[in-house]
Amino acid sequence: MQKGLKATADGGLWHDPDWVEMHGYDTGMSFGNELRYGGKWVAYGTEDEIRHMAARAEEELGRTLEAMKYSTIPARLNNRSPPGAFALVMYCNQWTRQPARKALEARGFEQLEWISNIYSIPRYLKDQRFVWTMSMIDPDTLLEMGDIAGIDMSGYVDGRDRLMDELDAALVSTARKLAEENGEMQPFEKAMAEMEKERSAELDRRVKRRRR
Numbered sequence: 001m002q003k004g005l006k007a008t009a010d011g012g013l014w015h016d017p018d019w020v021e022m023h024g025y026d027t028g029m030s031f032g033n034e035l036r037y038g039g040k041w042v043a044y045g046t047e048d049e050i051r052h053m054a055a056r057a058e059e060e061l062g063r064t065l066e067a068m069k070y071s072t073i074p075a076r077l078n079n080r081s082p083p084g085a086f087a088l089v090m091y092c093n094q095w096t097r098q099p100a101r102k103a104l105e106a107r108g109f110e111q112l113e114w115i116s117n118i119y120s121i122p123r124y125l126k127d128q129r130f131v132w133t134m135s136m137i138d139p140d141t142l143l144e145m146g147d148i149a150g151i152d153m154s155g156y157v158d159g160r161d162r163l164m165d166e167l168d169a170a171l172v173s174t175a176r177k178l179a180e181e182n183g184e185m186q187p188f189e190k191a192m193a194e195m196e197k198e199r200s201a202e203l204d205r206r207v208k209r210r211r212r
Contacts (some may be wrong), residue, residue, distance in 0.1 A: 021069040022054075024061035027093065032144050037094045039116040041101060042077060043109060044085040053088050056107045060090075064100035067091045080113065121149040131156055 029037070043053055054070045061068065068090040075087040092100045101112060124130050125145060131153070134142040139157040146153030179187075 018073045018075075019069045019071055020054075021067065022058060022061055023067045024063070024065055027066055029093070031141060032148065034093075035117050035121060035145065035148050037117075038091065039093065039097065039114060041090045041092065041097075041104060042113045042115055043088045043090075043111065044082050044113075045088075047072075047086050050086040050088050053109065057088065057090055057104060057109075059107070060100065060103050064096045064103050065090050065092055066096075078115065118148060121145050122151065125149060125151050125153065 027034070027038075043050070045053065050070050054068065057065065057068055068088065070088045071086050073086070074084045075081065076083070077087060077089075081087070090100065090104070097114065104112060131142065134145075135153075135156045142153050143157060145151075178184075
C-alpha cells in the first residue's frame with residue numbers, strides 16, 4: 001500500500017494523506033489516451049465497509065484493475081456521492097470496464113458508479129490553482145487536456161510564456177554582465193545559442209499541436 005499521493009476520482013496531482021493507494025500495473029497508455037479511455041468504478045460505504053471492500057477488490061489488482069485507492073475520511077467525488085460516505089475508487093479503462101465490474105460483483109459488490117476520466121477534465125480546467133501550476137510545469141499536457149475537452153487553454157500557456165520570457169531576459173542580462181566581468185563571453189554565447197535552439201524546438205512543437 002502506498003499512502004500520500006492524491007489520485008482522486010477526477011484525477012489529481014496534489015499530496016493528500018486522506019487516501020490510501022494500491023497499484024497493480026501500468027497500462028502503457030499515453031496521458032491523452034488515459035484521459036480519453038480511462039475511468040473508475042466507485043463504491044461508497046462506512047469506513048469499515050470500505051476497508052473490507054478494498055481487501056476484496058485488491059484481489060483484482062493486476063488483473064482487471066490497474067490501481068485502486070480508498071479514503072480515510074468521508075469523500076465527496078461528485079454531486080451523486082452520498083453525504084458522509086467513504087469511497088473506494090478502482091481504476092480501469094473502456095476495455096477492462098465490464099470484466100472489472102463482473103469480477104467485482106462476483107466478490108459481493110452491489111452498487112458501483114462508473115466515472116469516466118474525460119468527464120472530469122472540465123472540472124480540473126476550472127481550478128485556477130491546477131491550471132496555473134500545469135501551465136508552469138507541463139504546458140503541453142495542459143494544452144492536450146484542453147484539446148480533449150474542447151477548451152482553449154492557449155491563453156494560460158501564452159501568459160506563462162510571457163512570464164518566462166521576462167524571467168529569462170532578466171537572468172540572461174545578469175549572466176551576460178557576469179561573463180563580461182570574468183572574461184567568459186565565449187562559453188556564455190555558446191550556452192545562449194543552445195538555449196535558443198531548445199526554445200525554438202519547443203515553440204515548433206507548440207505550433208504543431210495547435211494546428212492539429
